[in-house]
Amino acid sequence: MTARELDVEAIRADFPILARSVRDERPLVYLDSGATSQKPRQVLDAEREFYEHHNAAVHRGAHQLAEEATDAYEAARATIAAFIGAQTDEVVFTKNATEAVNLVAYAMSNAATAGDEFARMVVGPGDEVVVTEMEHHANLVPWQELCRRTGATLRWFGLTDEGRLDLSDLDELVNERTKLVALAHQSNVLGTVNPVATIAARAREVGALVLLDGAQSVPHMPVDVAALDADFLVFSGHKMLGPNGIGVLWGRRELLAGMPPFISGGSMIGVVRMEGATWADPPQRFEAGVPMAPQAVGLAAACDYLSAIGMDNVAAHEHALVEYALKQVGSIEGVRIIGPTDADGRGGAVSFTVEGIHPHDVGQVLDDRGLAVRVGHHCAWPLHRRYSVIATTRASFYLYNSFADVDALADGIREAQRFFGVARS
């Protein structure tokens, strides 16, 4: 491993919130980055700097501030595009990853009435959309809804007991009827990193499009859209040290050009008359209304922050943490890891159950000790049903977590077992 070891103490010093205490002066141990990450001062400063010096509505007005704001917004787009190896005009800003998925799903149903040049995206009865049983609701419900609106059929990959995609019926599932395959790059519950290349290769054979949910991958590993062979990639800013309220849809240029808008209004137009309007070219076609320029600037600062550390190094750090966590937490009697117990092909989300204690109660004991984890079904209800559990407790790591955080988690689980009287030794 050539990765540089992270200086976690130095990194933590950039995140003001990590210095606070919670619940009667307990130091905060933040293990919920899968839900949202904390923000370094560099990101907060970039957003503040924009507001203090350059704030104006972008792509409107001829005054100096409007020019500066527009430049900052478009420069942010270039930085974010470079971060994922994309062309700048292939990056569309959305509210979050959920909206980015919806943008594609609604473009597909809107395509039916948009004219011949949008025929590529039309779906209807007889067509199939393929997802997986491990999807976050954000990459499942929009496709259920698309199928409901258009009469297309939703199909899905099942999961193996080990927490991986079951690809045994890949050639049957992804077939000539398949219009689109939508899947998580990395599971937000299992941590599993999916074999995108294998699935994309099959999709290519049958002419299906591939949409990757990168909400849990882009923040945690190097992601290069050119190497991925996907058609669309969605992710959220707030999970990768950036501000809330900004997400990204990356799409191949020719596909974006062949998509009708999802949300319409100001900024996304060519010419408007009372009888109707024409649309702007992408990415503006998909960015109606005054956009989130300060958040784009903040997200670009987050990309710069991560790039300076190196995404290889971030990934290696998390790999080491997850390996340690699987050992320390997985070895506690009564704990069942939901997801691969092998750290390979797996990211930094560790979900588990503790025999005899409901995840809410586990979370409550951990919270009492200053540990922030997620409890529940993590917006992946079908996945939990697949493993016959109502809910799980999830610890998720990021570059600012240390091995001591993992120790605190293991201690907290043992304390929960003592508290609820289910400890066995």
Next chain:
Amino acid sequence: MKLDAMYQEIILDHYRNPHHKGLRDPFNAESHHINPTCGDEVTLRVALDPAGAELDSAATVADVSYDSMGCSISQASASVMADLLIGKTVDEGLAVLDEFTTLMQSRGQGEPDEDVLEDAVAFAGVSQYPARIKCALLAWMAWKDATAKSLATEKEGAA
């Protein structure tokens, strides 16, 4: 450590040994409630004894039976609720529900009336944790719903 304030012994006792658990016949109406944030579920049945010729809110709660999956707070709350409501009239039960709801919304500042809430006063600590209030109210909401259905069915039948 606030943990002991939340998980009072009464709550843990009811959690480990829930009262009135299991679905029973006869019943007037059944309700199934899910907490969408965590997936916890309760199926609850209400059996009412009419006070007069018609079934109305003067009826007595003859039985509350339930099947549930969930955390200690939701399980204990169902058990305590069944203890409290069986034998009361629907009107009295709704008044207890009001008192309990007020306590849950008190953010730890409530002064529960022990004469009304009995064992349910133990849930005062839960009101300090907004994320857990739904857990405590899950069975109560199912009871309210099943009771309303029982009375509505009676009205439909009479019409």
